[in-house]
Amino acid sequence: MSDGMNHATEYDRQLALAAAFIEQHDDFLVVSHIQPDGDAASSTYATGWMLTQLGKSFTLINEGAMPSKFSFLKQSETCLELKDHPSDRLYKAVISVDCADFSRIGRVSTLFDEDVQLLNIDHHPTNDYFGTCHLLKFDAAATVQILYDLALYMKLKPTVTFGEYIYTGLLTDTGGFRYSNASPEVLQIGASLLALGVQGSDIAEQVLERMTYPQIVLLQKALSTLSFAYDRRIAWLAVSLDDLALTGASSEDLDGLVNYPRNVEGVEVGMLFKEKAPGVIKVSLRSSGHVDVAAIAQSIGGGGHVRASGCTVYGTLEDAVVKMIQEVGSKLI
Numbered sequence: 001m002s003d004g005m006n007h008a009t010e011y012d013r014q015l016a017l018a019a020a021f022i023e024q025h026d027d028f029l030v031v032s033h034i035q036p037d038g039d040a041a042s043s044t045y046a047t048g049w050m051l052t053q054l055g056k057s058f059t060l061i062n063e064g065a066m067p068s069k070f071s072f073l074k075q076s077e078t079c080l081e082l083k084d085h086p087s088d089r090l091y092k093a094v095i096s097v098d099c100a101d102f103s104r105i106g107r108v109s110t111l112f113d114e115d116v117q118l119l120n121i122d123h124h125p126t127n128d129y130f131g132t133c134h135l136l137k138f139d140a141a142a143t144v145q146i147l148y149d150l151a152l153y154m155k156l157k158p159t160v161t162f163g164e165y166i167y168t169g170l171l172t173d174t175g176g177f178r179y180s181n182a183s184p185e186v187l188q189i190g191a192s193l194l195a196l197g198v199q200g201s202d203i204a205e206q207v208l209e210r211m212t213y214p215q216i217v218l219l220q221k222a223l224s225t226l227s228f229a230y231d232r233r234i235a236w237l238a239v240s241l242d243d244l245a246l247t248g249a250s251s252e253d254l255d256g257l258v259n260y261p262r263n264v265e266g267v268e269v270g271m272l273f274k275e276k277a278p279g280v281i282k283v284s285l286r287s288s289g290h291v292d293v294a295a296i297a298q299s300i301g302g303g304g305h306v307r308a309s310g311c312t313v314y315g316t317l318e319d320a321v322v323k324m325i326q327e328v329g330s331k332l333i
Contacts, residue, residue: 018135025093028058033104038172039142041070043097046165063106067252098143100124100303126303141181144169163193214249235261236271262286281320
């Protein structure tokens, strides 16, 4: 039996176990990772749609707010922030989507019963297999791709609403179908969703093209910090708390900034340093393909994909820059 057949068989087995998990439980808590992106938001709503079709009760939640750019998606108004949920209401059945490790769930884990049963659905190669049931496909472009497979496996008939969730997650995690993860399978799913009636160009305009005024002012400020190392093979931007305050930008306005240093000709790794709190620096890494930034991030307690990952460094912005240049520089060939 070929490795491909073994892989397909294992994925089919996980689909069956995930379907059984959902069928056997009720009253779910559905959570994605902290600071959700397009795939995390869309996966949350897609899971809610599936549970609705199956007649299950559920609560959609995140530690913070979902980015406003995804508010056009139906069900977005039903996703709670942790601060708006009763702290004494615990759940025995949880579905986590797009979380590479348990810590990415954040403080929502305080709502889990001590005997919680958790279904972990994810596509990050750095996933550490947390939870009691796993549906993991590391060559999937996005977690929504796995949920699409699960919906079909459970014989649920996709609607335009469900299609919008899947299309949005695929669109954002493939960079508008430009990245190497935009496989034939992904494009076939996208085509089937367009045939279903999903307005792909409208979604692309909403989530990829449109910028807020604070976002463009923040971009202007961030680009003034553009710096290089290792003969311009490494490039980075830095955004401080003062920058966010001065521009009136929010954390979601940082989305996509890391692509500017990465897209400079000759750059192998682009980074964005974001001061989240005094002494806490979030680092986003993007690779042109020669450097495995997932391995770098994982060595510092983060994770992600070979070409896109993130981690947290403690200290000043300057400390974080020095540390990460050293880490990335040591991996350059």
